[in-house]
Amino acid sequence: MIAKQRSKVLTFLLILFFSEACEREPVQNPIIEVGAAIQIISGNNQHEKIGEILSNSVAVQVVDRDQRPIQGVELQFTIISGGGSVSQPKLNSKILGEVSVAWTLGNGPEQVLKVYPVTGTTPEPIYIYANSHISIETKWVKDYSFYAYGVKYNHHNRILESNHFLTFSDGASDDVKIIYSKMAEESFFELKQVFKIINNSDIGFSSEITSCKIKIYTTKHAIYNQIAFPYGFILYGMDSEKYRLWRFDDFLFRKEIKHETTHVLQFLLGLDPSVGPWPDTWFAEGMAEYFSGGAIPPYITTNLLWDRWLEGSDHINPIKIHQFNNFPVPYGRVGEYYPAFSLAVRFLLDTKGLGKSPDDVKAMIKDMLVTRNFATSFEKYMGISVAYYEEHFNELIAEFLRKQ
Structure with missing residues (x-):
């Protein structure tokens, strides 16, 4: 009786062993079916200097819908943003479905690497990031x-x-x-x-x-x-x-x-021009330009550049642009004012200007939700009135730019 039980247990263990071994066995000469996927094993979200190779290789694995590795799938590694290079742009998945490459970073603002099959649309591409x-x-x-x-x-x-x-x-x-x-x-x-x-x-x-x-x-x-x-x-x-x-x-x-x-x-x-308070146009757009680093050049960093801007056709004191209908230029040219708006906000926040901070801007916005008035909250947190800033803008900016 005991011998028979041992025999049954041994038979069960052998069946279990071989069934698990079969499940782990890679799929060869694959016909890629729906449900297959490329999975990231390692190398995502690393940080490195421009022009340097990431410390860890980017490694991915191709699996079928039952998570079995797929061998022999040719994958393409393409940098879609940021520049740089990979050690091998095309590789076939190995016996465990794995592929790895070295990634050298470029100098672009966003580093994104795309991994996808060379032929067909399955599995779907995946995207790997660096310096995020x-x-x-x-x-x-x-x-x-x-x-x-x-x-x-x-x-x-x-x-x-x-x-x-x-x-x-x-x-x-x-x-x-x-x-x-x-x-x-x-x-x-x-x-x-x-x-x-x-x-x-x-x-x-x-x-x-x-x-x-x-x-x-x-x-x-x-x-x-x-x-x-x-x-x-x-x-x-x-x-x-x-x-x-x-x-x-x-x-x-x-x-x-x-x-x-x-x-x-x-x-x-909490700001909303359609139902509640909103800053003057020069401040709302100047804030967006200043904190973005300046989406619209030229950047005004000297009095010479400021004088050139003032000489432009239909260029007036930017603080006079309280609302969009104050622009003296057609809609297609309003972007010409954005460098001046950015300069106006930079004066407020730069230590060589008024020396205010993003905390002051945040507090001013919070106060606007109570006062419902930009000019009132601006004077409270910036220390000068909008009217004074508008009247003395040119002389304030000239002195500010001389200090740069």
Whole structure:
């Protein structure tokens, strides 16, 4: 009886051993089916200097829907943002489905590496990041609507969800949406650091619910105005004709996304021109330009450059632009004023100017929710009145620029 029981146990263990061994056996000469995936093993979210090789290789594994490794899948490693290089752009997955490459970083503002099959559309591409402030998580979702100021915008229903954003488009590639989203996430993180916002709840924002995330739209073909609105913005994408006409590198585009993200933060802090208080145009746009690093050149850093700006056609004292209808130029030229707006805010915050801080700006905005008046709160926290700043702007700026 005991011998029979031992025999049964031995038989069971042998069956279990061989069944598990079969499950771990790699799939060879694969026909890639739905459910297969490329998984990151290591190398994501590393940090390194420009031109240096990341300390750890980027390693991925190809598996089928039952998580069995797939051997012999040719993968392409392509840097879609940031420049740099990889040790081998194409490799076949090994017996355990694994592939690894060394990644040398370029000098672009966002470092993104795409890994995808050379042939076919399965498994889906994955994206690996370097030099990120945060660990960015993405997935593709659908069936969410995009509204701005009550207007519904059509989109192609392949929406990228990331930590804080939903990225929509009328036809942009997945790569463009990945980079666009990455720039927005990094910008949002940097702005929260500047304004010492620890938790999203501090600004009445929840990223836990997909539908409540910040909604941004990257246009490819659609002719939509570039706008920011409560909890989102619309901006042309990197595969649009506007990008080819207006931008010559990713650095300025990154600043432009941060400019629009600054407007989103203004809304999250409680400002809203449609229902409540809003700063003068020169301050709202100057704040976005200053904290983005300047999306629209030229940057005014000397009195010579300031004099040249003043000599421009229809250029007046920027502090006179209290509302959009105060611009003496058509809508297509309002961007000419943004370097001057940035200079106006820089004077307020620079130690060689008034020496105020982002904390003062944040407190001023909070006070505006009570006073409902920009001029009153501005004088309280900036130490000068808007009227005085407007009247003496040229002499204040001339002295400020002499100190640079």
